[in-house]
Amino acid sequence: MLSIKNLHASIDGKEILRGINLEVKAGEIHAIMGPNGSGKSTLSSVLAGKEDYEITEGSVTFNGKDLLELSPEDRAREGVFLAFQYPVEIPGVSNINFLKTAINEIRAYKGQTPMEAKDFLAMVKEKQKLVELDGKLANRSVNEGFSGGEKKRNEIFQMAMLEPKLAILDETDSGLDIDALRIVAGGVNKLKSKDNATIVITHYQRLLDYIVPDVVHILYKGKIVKSGPKELALELEEKGYDFIKEEVGA
Amino acid sequence: MANEILAEQISGEYKYGFVTDIEADNAPKGLNEDIIRFISKKKNEPEWMLEYRLKAFKYWQTLEEPHWAHVSYTKPNFQDIIYYSAPKPKVQLNSLDEVDPELLKTFEKLGISIEEQKRLSGVESRIAVDIVMDSVSVKTTFKETLSEKGIIFCSFGEAVQEHPELVKKYMGSVVPYTDNFYAALNSAVFTDGSFCYIPKGVRCPMELSTYFRINASGTGQFERTLIIADEDAYVSYLEGCTAPMRDENQLHAAVVEIVTHKNAEVKYSTVQNWYPGDKNGKGGIFNFVTKRGICLEDNSKISWTQVETGSAVTWKYPSVILKGDNSVGEFYSVAVTNNYQQADTGTKMMHLGKNTRSTIISKGISAGFSNNSYRGLVRIAKGASNARNFSQCDSLLLGDKCGAHTFPYIEIKDKSAIVEHEATTSKIGEDQLFYCKSRGIDNEKAIGLIVNGYCKEVLNKLPMEFAVEAQKLLAVSLEGSVG
Numbered sequence: 001m002l003s004i005k006n007l008h009a010s011i012d013g014k015e016i017l018r019g020i021n022l023e024v025k026a027g028e029i030h031a032i033m034g035p036n037g038s039g040k041s042t043l044s045s046v047l048a049g050k051e052d053y054e055i056t057e058g059s060v061t062f063n064g065k066d067l068l069e070l071s072p073e074d075r076a077r078e079g080v081f082l083a084f085q086y087p088v089e090i091p092g093v094s095n096i097n098f099l100k101t102a103i104n105e106i107r108a109y110k111g112q113t114p115m116e117a118k119d120f121l122a123m124v125k126e127k128q129k130l131v132e133l134d135g136k137l138a139n140r141s142v143n144e145g146f147s148g149g150e151k152k153r154n155e156i157f158q159m160a161m162l163e164p165k166l167a168i169l170d171e172t173d174s175g176l177d178i179d180a181l182r183i184v185a186g187g188v189n190k191l192k193s194k195d196n197a198t199i200v201i202t203h204y205q206r207l208l209d210y211i212v213p214d215v216v217h218i219l220y221k222g223k224i225v226k227s228g229p230k231e232l233a234l235e236l237e238e239k240g241y242d243f244i245k246e247e248v249g250a
Numbered sequence: 251m252a253n254e255i256l257a258e259q260i261s262g263e264y265k266y267g268f269v270t271d272i273e274a275d276n277a278p279k280g281l282n283e284d285i286i287r288f289i290s291k292k293k294n295e296p297e298w299m300l301e302y303r304l305k306a307f308k309y310w311q312t313l314e315e316p317h318w319a320h321v322s323y324t325k326p327n328f329q330d331i332i333y334y335s336a337p338k339p340k341v342q343l344n345s346l347d348e349v350d351p352e353l354l355k356t357f358e359k360l361g362i363s364i365e366e367q368k369r370l371s372g373v374e375s376r377i378a379v380d381i382v383m384d385s386v387s388v389k390t391t392f393k394e395t396l397s398e399k400g401i402i403f404c405s406f407g408e409a410v411q412e413h414p415e416l417v418k419k420y421m422g423s424v425v426p427y428t429d430n431f432y433a434a435l436n437s438a439v440f441t442d443g444s445f446c447y448i449p450k451g452v453r454c455p456m457e458l459s460t461y462f463r464i465n466a467s468g469t470g471q472f473e474r475t476l477i478i479a480d481e482d483a484y485v486s487y488l489e490g491c492t493a494p495m496r497d498e499n500q501l502h503a504a505v506v507e508i509v510t511h512k513n514a515e516v517k518y519s520t521v522q523n524w525y526p527g528d529k530n531g532k533g534g535i536f537n538f539v540t541k542r543g544i545c546l547e548d549n550s551k552i553s554w555t556q557v558e559t560g561s562a563v564t565w566k567y568p569s570v571i572l573k574g575d576n577s578v579g580e581f582y583s584v585a586v587t588n589n590y591q592q593a594d595t596g597t598k599m600m601h602l603g604k605n606t607r608s609t610i611i612s613k614g615i616s617a618g619f620s621n622n623s624y625r626g627l628v629r630i631a632k633g634a635s636n637a638r639n640f641s642q643c644d645s646l647l648l649g650d651k652c653g654a655h656t657f658p659y660i661e662i663k664d665k666s667a668i669v670e671h672e673a674t675t676s677k678i679g680e681d682q683l684f685y686c687k688s689r690g691i692d693n694e695k696a697i698g699l700i701v702n703g704y705c706k707e708v709l710n711k712l713p714m715e716f717a718v719e720a721q722k723l724l725a726v727s728l729e730g731s732v733g
């Protein structure tokens with residue numbers, strides 16, 4: 001589904017991604033861990049199409065398409081979804097209106113007619129339940145005045161509504177209380193299917209108790225330096241990043 | 251609904267730029283007493299009206315064109331304007347069948363189907379429309395339905411003929427011809443406009459609407475609107491405007507006066523979409539308008555809502571004089587400028603009565619090389635005890651070549667007043683745009699969403715039909731302005 005080869009990206013002349021290789025197949029869950037500033041959010045932004053980054057080398061293929069050639073909105077329409085580490089507030093635009101616009105734009109891209117209002121509302125109800133999102137939040141302006149945890153939950157609600165093929169969750173677990181963590185993870189698991197894939201970026205092994213990854217990658221200074229089964233996360237939690245540094249001889 | 255003042259599927263460039271090929275009955279260019287006599291004669295006016303015009307003209311000649319607004323433009327040559335242009339044939343008609351078919355086509359292009367409106371009589375939400383094209387009022391719909399309730403809604407010219415006592419009593423009572431340069435000019439040469447009187451205790455059952463269109467080249471439009479709500483009366487009034495694309499600048503200098511008596515309320519909503527000029531700032535309408543209302547008696551309310559997207563230069567301050575005790579004045583404004591447009595707009599709230607309240611919400615959005623200023627005055631007179639004002643002026647910048655300016659003036663002569671002013675300036679966030687895009691929404695739509703969200707407080711004040719059109723208009727005005 002997703003194939004990243006030797007990806008290099010820099011910002012303001014500073015190289016941040018330094019040769020990333022990653023293969024994600026449909027039905028898989030990958031976890032990416034790594035110390036602060038190692039480039040996790042940069043990788044997700046680059047995949048989502050943020051224009052600030054310059055791709056200096058490498059390629060990204062998504063379902064046979066050259067992802068880097070696509071505009072950010074077309075990537076979303078092709079089924080890429082990024083749950084932001086820091087979701088943005090859009091005052092005055094209701095969550096519902098925002099999502100309706102997004103869904104209909106995606107449908108238009110696929111040559112489909114806009115969704116019927118009643119189908120849309122039924123979907124909102126269903127997905128709200130799935131991520132146990134307070135109905136009031138759905139009607140409020142996008143993320144405006146939401147608590148940190150509410151913003152994260154809203155990201156997962158959006159994901160549920162947009163039904164992406166590839167979801168990238170950038171530290172969706174940070175800022176969530178224990179119950180919210182379980183609910184969000186539960187949502188992700190319910191949305192899992194053999195046709196979609198998820199990349200979970202996290203600092204904590206705890207999340208991986210709920211969302212069980214097929215592979216864990218460790219990103220360090222812009223490179224994936226180690227990949228392994230879910231036990232790798234446990235090892236990391238125990239030993240800290242020092243053991244990685246030693247291993248890669250940094 | 252029936253009335254789509256701004257055509258349904260607005261897209262891309264200025265869409266109202268067509269010229270209607272109708273024979274016009276023009277005055278010769280220029281301005282002097284003879285022209286004024288000509289206009290007055292054409293309109294078959296009584297002597298008192300002519301005298302009023304001539305007095306205003308004399309006064310105007312003593313004035314200098316003002317220059318205090320934060321706008322710059324080439325001063326119009328007042329001798330190079332046609333002050334009267336009537337589409338021929340004369341249009342005092344009883345039925346639509348008698349209207350020039352070309353004219354009807356124009357209205358169709360504008361998205362106003364009078365035919366349809368007639369058919370829709372009996373539907374719950376209806377709008378009565380008075381259309382002013384160039385200088386004369388063309389057709390007022392639903393007149394009979396309204397007159398059953400005693401409501402007068404007609405062209406200004408007709409009111410002068412049919413209701414001279416009302417016109418005499420109220421015209422110039424809010425905006426005297428001595429008020430300012432353009433008010434004096436308008437008082438001398440105004441050609442038509444709308445007149446509306448809601449009698450005691452009547453709530454007008456439908457939105458009243460005037461649609462202004464400048465068509466002929468080289469003409470100015472100087473219309474006058476006068477709205478009177480008698481005791482316990484209510485009316486919601488809408489005004490829409492468009493003009494064809496022309497290289498030259500055309501002058502629009504209107505006067506709008508509103509009077510509310512005891513417990514009366516007038517809501518006045520404008521969607522102003524005069525031709526703004528091209529991308530390089532060539533052409534476009536000079537929109538120099540004096541709009542003012544007076545809450546003459548206790549417990550009355552006047553509320554201005556405006557969405558300003560058009561015109562090359564806009565200069566207007568819809569204001570309220572809060573004379574009656576407990577009266578309320580409101581001003582809700584969205585002003586968008588793009589390319590080389592300039593807008594200097596705001597309001598004046600003059601608190602004279604006790605316990606008077608005013609609210610000002612202004613949203614300025616600038617893009618391109620444009621300049622957008624808010625200018626507002628809140629004056630609390632001595633003896634206006636317990637007056638309150640809340641003002642909020644927000645500016646949004648799209649790009650870094652445009653300007654936003656705020657000029658709030660506050661004069662408080664009574665210690666019991668509570669006046670609050672808040673102002674913010676922000677840039678449309680790249681982060682917000684990227685967030686929208688990452689959900690599949692493209693740049694233009696994203697800007698539309700964000701800007702509409704930004705203006706929501708104001709758009710919510712518009713009647714439904716207008717709000718939808720205004721939202722589209724906002725998005726269209728800003729097309730191509732970011733990214």
Ligand SMILES: Nc1ncnc2c1ncn2[C@@H]1O[C@H](COP(=O)(O)OP(=O)(O)OP(=O)(O)O)[C@@H](O)[C@H]1O
Nearest residue numbers: 011012014016034035036037038039040041042043
């Ligand atoms: N606009 C920018 N200009 C300069 N450096 C930047 C910019 N954006 C990101 N960086 C740098 O790139 C590096 C990677 O940042 P990134 O946000 O991808 O890290 P991360 O792995 O997500 O960290 P965290 O765990 O703290 O979220 C950091 O050193 C950061 O300072």
Ligand SMILES: [Mg+2]
Nearest residue numbers: 040041042085
């Ligand atoms: Mg990060």
